Amino acid sequence: MAESGPALHLRSYLQIAWLWIRAAWQYPTSFVLLAVGNGLITALDFVGLWIMFAHLDDLAGFTLPEVALLYGSASLALAVADTAIGSVERIGAYIRTGRLDQMMTKPVPLLVQVCADQFTLRRLGRLTQAAIVFGWACTYVDWTPSRVVVALWMLVSGGLVFFGLFVGFSCVQFWTTDATEFANAFTYGGATVTQYPLTIFPREVLVGLTFVIPVAFVNWYPCLYLLGRSDPTGMPEAFQFASPVAGVLTMAAALLVWRSGVRHYTSTGS
Amino acid sequence: MLHVAVATRAFRRYSTYRAATLAGIFTNSVFGIIYSYAYLALWKANPTAGGYDAQDAVTYVWLGQALLMTIALWGGGTTDDLAERVRTGDVAIDLYRPVGLVGWYLASDLGRAAYHLLTRGVGPTVIGFVVFDISLPSSPLTALAFAISLVLAVVVSFAIRFLVACTSFWLLDQSGVKVMSGAFAIFFSGMMLPLVLFPGWLGTLAQALPWASYVQVPADVWLGKHTGSDLVAALGFQVVWAVVLLAACQGVLRLATRKVVVQGG
Numbered sequence: 001m002a003e004s005g006p007a008l009h010l011r012s013y014l015q016i017a018w019l020w021i022r023a024a025w026q027y028p029t030s031f032v033l034l035a036v037g038n039g040l041i042t043a044l045d046f047v048g049l050w051i052m053f054a055h056l057d058d059l060a061g062f063t064l065p066e067v068a069l070l071y072g073s074a075s076l077a078l079a080v081a082d083t084a085i086g087s088v089e090r091i092g093a094y095i096r097t098g099r100l101d102q103m104m105t106k107p108v109p110l111l112v113q114v115c116a117d118q119f120t121l122r123r124l125g126r127l128t129q130a131a132i133v134f135g136w137a138c139t140y141v142d143w144t145p146s147r148v149v150v151a152l153w154m155l156v157s158g159g160l161v162f163f164g165l166f167v168g169f170s171c172v173q174f175w176t177t178d179a180t181e182f183a184n185a186f187t188y189g190g191a192t193v194t195q196y197p198l199t200i201f202p203r204e205v206l207v208g209l210t211f212v213i214p215v216a217f218v219n220w221y222p223c224l225y226l227l228g229r230s231d232p233t234g235m236p237e238a239f240q241f242a243s244p245v246a247g248v249l250t251m252a253a254a255l256l257v258w259r260s261g262v263r264h265y266t267s268t269g270s
Numbered sequence: 271m272l273h274v275a276v277a278t279r280a281f282r283r284y285s286t287y288r289a290a291t292l293a294g295i296f297t298n299s300v301f302g303i304i305y306s307y308a309y310l311a312l313w314k315a316n317p318t319a320g321g322y323d324a325q326d327a328v329t330y331v332w333l334g335q336a337l338l339m340t341i342a343l344w345g346g347g348t349t350d351d352l353a354e355r356v357r358t359g360d361v362a363i364d365l366y367r368p369v370g371l372v373g374w375y376l377a378s379d380l381g382r383a384a385y386h387l388l389t390r391g392v393g394p395t396v397i398g399f400v401v402f403d404i405s406l407p408s409s410p411l412t413a414l415a416f417a418i419s420l421v422l423a424v425v426v427s428f429a430i431r432f433l434v435a436c437t438s439f440w441l442l443d444q445s446g447v448k449v450m451s452g453a454f455a456i457f458f459s460g461m462m463l464p465l466v467l468f469p470g471w472l473g474t475l476a477q478a479l480p481w482a483s484y485v486q487v488p489a490d491v492w493l494g495k496h497t498g499s500d501l502v503a504a505l506g507f508q509v510v511w512a513v514v515l516l517a518a519c520q521g522v523l524r525l526a527t528r529k530v531v532v533q534g535g
Contacts, residue, residue: 033446182293200311
């Protein structure tokens with residue numbers, strides 16, 4: 001046996017993903033329009049932020065490049081997670097139609113199959129846009145070696161946090177199969193809330209985003225370090241380096257929820 | 271009468287997904303809260319931006335969340351059924367029925383919109399009212415004008431979604447065009463940011479495009495920004511786009527029908 005464990009799972013994942021890319025290519029016009037359209041949605045989203053700043057000098061003390069850094073890093077983390085495993089939010093439909101039963105009979109872990117299913121490159125639109133915004137904002141950062149390290153682990157940890165949120169909240173559908181949108185409040189909602197300096201929200205919201213749904217670690221705390229700002233909310237400075245902890249914890253919690261969801265699952269029987 | 275029956279059944283069809291509705295109201299409310307704080311920060315820094323005050327802005331946020339599903343901003347609604355029937359060829363059956371396709375799907379979409387208004391529309395509005403003290407229409411006349419504006423918003427949105435669905439006659443799959451159209455709808459409807467904030471020519475352009483009927487016009491009517499002849503002009507703007515786009519739907523359908531005959535279904 002040449003491969004085992006994670007490497008094998010990754011290979012299965014890539015094979016299934018490639019299958020779906022080829023399937024999508026059967027409608028080439030749609031394929032291109034989907035990619036362009038998704039890029040357009042996110043590009044216009046940033047134009048919106050830019051228009052906001054036409055009426056402002058700063059948003060709660062943060063300038064446009066600073067907000068762009070927050071926006072770009074949150075968007076990039078979401079885009080990575082969404083591209084890789086966004087399909088998991090459709091699990092309710094798989095349960096309803098009985099496809100999950102079929103998947104269970106196949107010799108690839110269920111989570112790998114669900115995440116790779118209907119893999120779509122259209123999400124590359126968001127990835128590209130987020131990378132451009134982040135890249136632009138990065139030119140305003142005063143880089144030091146330690147900031148580079150924090151920036152890199154911020155992106156990885158951010159991806160892990162969103163991975164955890166996608167998987168964890170999609171599991172709600174093991175109990176109620178048609179509540180797909182519930183997860184959106186935490187995944188896309190989490191990405192939206194972190195586009196802004198968290199100082200615009202009441203302190204209770206910040207506490208919630210730190211300890212309950214830890215999206216503040218996706219970008220807010222590490223970006224404070226990158227920008228060399230002291231925390232205006234007076235949270236411990238250690239939080240600025242704690243993103244990997246948040247990422248790993250969220251992911252671990254999500255995998256536990258996933259396991260209990262799969263155990264709880266009984267087929268619809270149709 | 272037929273169309274009323276179609277609308278009633280569409281209403282019932284959508285009302286079967288209770289958990290989905292609750293989940294949707296929850297999600298709309300979460301986004302409503304996020305945007306409310308963002309707008310409050312914006313209007314705190316610039317208290318007269320776009321001619322709105324802070325309460326107008328927050329009201330606008332919650333109206334947007336309430337309208338999101340009612341007007342099916344992202345696309346979808348009953349026109350998705352049409353696109354799917356075109357892809358599978360089932361549309362051939364629809365075409366020999368003794369009833370117009372546009373009227374049938376419009377009735378069905380109005381039924382859907384009514385359901386979404388009563389749930390996904392009223393839900394977030396109540397939460398916005400309780401949590402952020404959003405303003406309500408100042409007079410019965412304003413409320414009536416808003417109701418008319420809302421129906422027109424659904425009709426304009428339906429016509430655009432119908433045209434998008436019709437592209438599947440040629441492309442066999444509407445999803446690409448649907449995403450493009452959704453991107454424009456989000457931006458130019460004022461959903462993402464009120465069009466009153468758009469600077470210069472971009473603002474003028476955005477206010478003239480049909481998407482302005484989706485959110486900006488109904489919201490301004492609700493907020494009482496239009497009065498007297500200005501109000502008539504605002505509703506007239508929606509009527510013109512509704513008529514033009516519905517005519518376009520008929521035209522495109524006529525072209526498409528020929529195509530279906532050539533294909534053999």
